[in-house]
Amino acid sequence: MSIITLTTDFGLDNWLVGTMKGVIKSINPEAEIVDIAHGVRKYSIAEAAFVLRNSYSYFPPGTIHTVVVDPGVGSKRHAIVLKTRRYYFVAPDNGVLSYAVESEEVETVVNIENEEYLLTPISETFHGRDVFAPVSAYLSMGVQAEDFGPSLKEITSLTRSVPRRINDRELVGHVLCVDTFGNLITDVTAKLIEELFNLSKATRFRILIRDREVVRICHTYSDGKENEIISLIGSSGHLEISINQGRAGDVLGMGEGGKFILKVV
DSSP: OOEEEEEESOOSSSSHHHHHHHHHHHHOTTOEEEEEESOOOTTOHHHHHHHHHTTGGGSOTTOEEEEEOOTTTTSSOOEEEEEESSOEEEEESSSTTTTGGGGSOEEEEEEOOOGGGSOSSOOSSOHIIIIIHHHHHHHHTTOOGGGGSOBOSOOOOOOOOOOEEEETTEEEEEEEEEOTTOOEEEEEEHHHHHHHHHHHTOOOEEEEETTEEEOOEESSGGGSOTTOEEEEEOTTSEEEEEETTBOHHHHHTOOTTOEEEEEEO
């Protein structure tokens, strides 16, 4: 019996996620369904890819990861099953799997076409119900990836956000996403910060963001004083800009794609 995870931008205040679960259970009553996230920012393929990257590998081998953040639903974009050495992924081919497969050994990618495993007629606006849910359920029952359709040679990949180096002491970083607590998760990694310090022999750093300045990396959110903007390395291994028990994104008026300068001194 395989676990099926669900990641969507559907939210939980409507019937969409529940309906997908109903389809899965109707096909495989023994399926174990785990919600990863349903609050991905609407239509944000990049955020969905980041959420999946930070969660998928903590599940046991054989898990089926189903992702439905699909602004192109009903278009000519492919719906795919991607099999790696350890996992299955079921998703629209729009880049949501970009980051997850970077660390995986991909074995098979197929375009979902076999209507034997779909709900028909297929809605042009709800492939989560009619395509991705039933395919995930049939995979959990042992149907092979190759049975769902013809193979694909490649998938759509996102261009990864990377900091722009200005010199050995300075870079421009970007906000990847804002989490549910308002923390700004950036594309600056702990490894990159370490490299900056080693190259420059610096001992301190400054982050210049909007009209604010951050001058220390904390170990925990609670290390910050009330209303103090701090930074820390979060569980994803990325630099976060945060406020203890506050929402940094709201205070700074910054969201996905926002820029800041990091200097070591």
